[in-house]
Amino acid sequence: MTRSATELTVTxxxxxxxxxxxxxxxxxxxxAAIPMPLPGVKPGLANIVTxxxxxxxxWRDAAWVSLLRVLAGSLLLGQxxxxxxxxxxxxxxxxxxxxxxAMHLPRHWFGPVSHSLIAAFAHIGGQLAVARLWLVPHDxxxxxxxxxxxxxxxxxxxxxxxxxxxxxxxxxxxxx
Amino acid sequence: MARPRLTAWLRYLRAGDLLVLAAAAAACAASFVLLWxxxxxxxxxxxxxxxxxxxxxxxxxxxxxxxGPLGQTRIEVEPGRAxxxxxxxxxxYCVRQGWISRGGAVAICAPNQVSLSLNGxxxxxxxxxx
Numbered sequence: 001m002t003r004s005a006t007e008l009t010v011t012x013x014x015x016x017x018x019x020x021x022x023x024x025x026x027x028x029x030x031x032a033a034i035p036m037p038l039p040g041v042k043p044g045l046a047n048i049v050t051x052x053x054x055x056x057x058x059w060r061d062a063a064w065v066s067l068l069r070v071l072a073g074s075l076l077l078g079q080x081x082x083x084x085x086x087x088x089x090x091x092x093x094x095x096x097x098x099x100x101x102a103m104h105l106p107r108h109w110f111g112p113v114s115h116s117l118i119a120a121f122a123h124i125g126g127q128l129a130v131a132r133l134w135l136v137p138h139d140x141x142x143x144x145x146x147x148x149x150x151x152x153x154x155x156x157x158x159x160x161x162x163x164x165x166x167x168x169x170x171x172x173x174x175x176x
Numbered sequence: 177m178a179r180p181r182l183t184a185w186l187r188y189l190r191a192g193d194l195l196v197l198a199a200a201a202a203a204c205a206a207s208f209v210l211l212w213x214x215x216x217x218x219x220x221x222x223x224x225x226x227x228x229x230x231x232x233x234x235x236x237x238x239x240x241x242x243x244g245p246l247g248q249t250r251i252e253v254e255p256g257r258a259x260x261x262x263x264x265x266x267x268x269y270c271v272r273q274g275w276i277s278r279g280g281a282v283a284i285c286a287p288n289q290v291s292l293s294l295n296g297x298x299x300x301x302x303x304x305x306x
Contacts, residue, residue: 105192106192108190109190109191109192109193110190110192110193110196111188111189111190111192111193112188113188113189113190113193113196113197114190114192114193114196117193117196117197117200118196121200121203142211143211143212145207145211146204146207146208146211146212149203149204149207150204152200152204153200153201153204156200157197160188160193161185161188161189164188165185165188168188
């Protein structure tokens with residue numbers, strides 16, 4: 001058997017990101033089984049992982065975990081390149097950009113709950129922008145915006161609290 | 177890992193978090209008010225036989241009588257709302273509709289070919305299909 005010409009070296013960073021992305025993907029798939037009254041309203045449990053990664057390892061890792069999760073999650077759910085995939089990608093990119101700014105807020109006053117709420121609203125904003133510009137080019141999409149904002153408020157708060165709780169528990173500190 | 181009590185979750189909220197939470201809740205409330213209130217009408221438009229016969233501003237009370245094929249239709253305007261008071265039509269649908277106040281709302285007295293509508297409401301549709 002010939003050896004592969006390319007050698008991939010797996011760094012510790014790579015395996016950590018892969019492990020965390022796997023956790024986020026598992027949450028995405030599990031969440032898809034929860035029935036929701038309105039399409040597009042989801043708890044976004046995988047974002048708990050993104051928040052923890054952002055807090056512990058910084059924005060670069062959070063971006064990797066978040067985008068890998070969108071990609072692999074859509075492949076597993078058969079949504080890859082479907083409208084839902086672009087909506088979720090747009091939402092993730094928007095919330096990562098918002099988090100890039102929000103992470104510089106002083107941590108003494110602004111905890112994971114702030115990050116979570118800001119990311120949730122940016123997520124909805126990105127999704128609505130893509131929906132309005134491309135999928136449903138009519139102002140009617142904004143009619144549902146209050147519902148989405150309410151969902152962002154509730155789930156942004158609860159995800160942020162869960163992330164804060166998990167971060168506060170030292171026993172879960174990841175092995176470097 | 178122990179599951180925290182309901183009140184114990186509060187300790188994860190830092191001062192700035194409360195600020196962000198309040199801002200988010202305010203944005204939510206504002207979106208409901210701005211996007212779901214609909215456009216406020218400022219004029220009542222009266223048509224007879226398809227032609228506009230009067231446009232009455234909705235900021236003061238007024239009364240109007242319009243002639244149609246069956247007789248006279250009486251229309252009343254109050255600040256913010258309007259109605260058909262009396263109509264010679266047999267089924268009185270437009271009269272029984274009562275006060276209309278939403279943008280784009282309309283009361284039609286078909287037999288007498290008179291309609292009362294409020295402006296605003298923009299490009300709302302009866303139905304949409306994809």
